[in-house]
Amino acid sequence: MKVIAVEDYEEMSRLAAEIIQSKVQSVPNAVLGFATGGTPIGTYKQLVANAKERHLSFRMVRTVNLDEYVGISAEHPESYHSYMKKHVFEPLGILPENCHLPDGEAEDLVLECERYEKVIEQLGEVELQVLGIGQNGHIGFNEPMTPFSSKTHVVELTASTLTANASYFLNVKQPTHAITMGIGTILKSREILLLASGESKRLAVNILLEGKADEKVPATALITHPNVTIIADYPALGLKEEGNTRL
Numbered sequence: 001m002k003v004i005a006v007e008d009y010e011e012m013s014r015l016a017a018e019i020i021q022s023k024v025q026s027v028p029n030a031v032l033g034f035a036t037g038g039t040p041i042g043t044y045k046q047l048v049a050n051a052k053e054r055h056l057s058f059r060m061v062r063t064v065n066l067d068e069y070v071g072i073s074a075e076h077p078e079s080y081h082s083y084m085k086k087h088v089f090e091p092l093g094i095l096p097e098n099c100h101l102p103d104g105e106a107e108d109l110v111l112e113c114e115r116y117e118k119v120i121e122q123l124g125e126v127e128l129q130v131l132g133i134g135q136n137g138h139i140g141f142n143e144p145m146t147p148f149s150s151k152t153h154v155v156e157l158t159a160s161t162l163t164a165n166a167s168y169f170l171n172v173k174q175p176t177h178a179i180t181m182g183i184g185t186i187l188k189s190r191e192i193l194l195l196a197s198g199e200s201k202r203l204a205v206n207i208l209l210e211g212k213a214d215e216k217v218p219a220t221a222l223i224t225h226p227n228v229t230i231i232a233d234y235p236a237l238g239l240k241e242e243g244n245t246r247l
């Protein structure tokens with residue numbers, strides 16, 4: 001695992017955008033794996049700004065997403081479909097037919113998981129998978145004790161995850177379940193870029209950096225992958241400033 005320590009959220013976002021952008025420049029029809037949540041929003045903004053400034057085309061890019069809530073429609077303002085449309089697909093001009101997310105409203109959720117896993121397989125290798133990290137170390141919506149070999153599946157969200165995401169659902173019923181790529185699905189990606197910002201991620205990031213794979217902390221599965229880059233800011237690393245001064 002390569003760990004890049006950056007000062008703050010802005011620096012993390014700039015650097016992450018450069019990495020995604022150079023991937024598209026070298027492989028214009030790359031399959032990119034995207035994450036949602038608050039962490040990558042700055043990265044996506046920067047990516048959109050860079051693409052405009054440098055006339056970079058995303059027309060041939062294909063995308064997969066990590067997860068979607070169960071029981072809310074794609075048009076729901078807090079669905080990950082809506083998030084991606086707003087922050088990534090429309091501003092970058094990615095063709096709708098090239099964008100793939102699980103359907104959280106599918107009648108048969110088990111069949112939907114199988115369908116989504118097949119879609120990912122048929123697209124070929126995910127060139128670069130972007131990940132955030134939950135406060136409890138979840139990746140996608142793979143909660144603690146998810147087997148590292150898991151494929152796309154339905155999860156019941158833990159109390160920690162529900163609390164962390166409650167602010168997105170102030171006036172509407174918060175979904176309790178989601179469909180997520182499995183940890184095994186994520187690990188099939190050629191390259192993984194994990195972003196972490198802020199003190200709330202400090203515990204999870206520090207456990208990951210200890211380098212011991214443990215199903216209690218899903219992100220530690222990344223230790224077994226040959227090509228992972230972590231960009232974490234000083235608060236997420238528990239650093240006061242560059243160097244090793246722990247907070």
Ligand SMILES: N[C@@H]1[C@@H](O)[C@H](O)[C@@H](COP(=O)(O)O)O[C@@H]1O
Binds near residue numbers: 037039040067161
């Ligand atoms: N399913 C998402 C994850 O993909 C995300 O990485 C994580 C952290 O979210 P945030 O970046 O808002 O802290 O939790 C969410 O629940």
